[in-house]
């Protein structure tokens with residue numbers, strides 16, 4: 001039985017942008033100045049995928065490659081996600097992929113742009129768009145890929161470690177599967193057992209495949 005939750009994060013509670021289509025939401029978001037992240041990023045990276053998707057995957061923020069391409073999950077972490085979705089029996093082309101934060105946050109070190117984690121204010125500000133995407137899409141399952149997505153969806157009190165692999169049901173809402181961000185599998189190379197961690201991630205995603213049949 002999915003666990004019921006009493007609290008919601010900013011993407012599921014409070015006010016969100018209003019529009020009648022994902023395309024019009026995206027057009028609105030292109031002029032967004034709700035936080036400072038638009039100032040240094042190349043462009044907005046909005047969600048993409050079929051508007052009748054039953055599954056929405058939510059990551060943290062675009063990375064360097066996504067920022068340049070203007071599309072979510074097209075870099076190294078996206079490649080791992082694609083492979084793991086395939087192994088779990090999920091067709092990426094049938095999912096809608098997005099991020100909790102739509103502009104790339106980074107620190108410039110020489111020529112390299114190093115990923116920098118969005119803070120609580122930026123997550124809160126950008127939940128205006130994530131919440132609106134979910135209002136419009138009304139999926140059956142939302143996959144929270146890592147702590148930032150989870151905070152936006154279900155607030156601070158729900159941790160990834162404690163709830164990993166669980167399907168949580170928000171009051172009156174859809175199920176949220178809690179798992180890691182695929183970039184974690186890149187970071188642990190040489191430090192942990194990457195194959196076991198990867199298999200665990202595939203197992204988490206397979207719960208989505210089982211649920212949607």
Ligand code: SF4
Pocket residue numbers: 029032033034035036037038044101102103122125126129
């Ligand atoms: S990160 Fe989100 S809230 Fe901040 S400027 Fe970009 S779209 Fe707006």
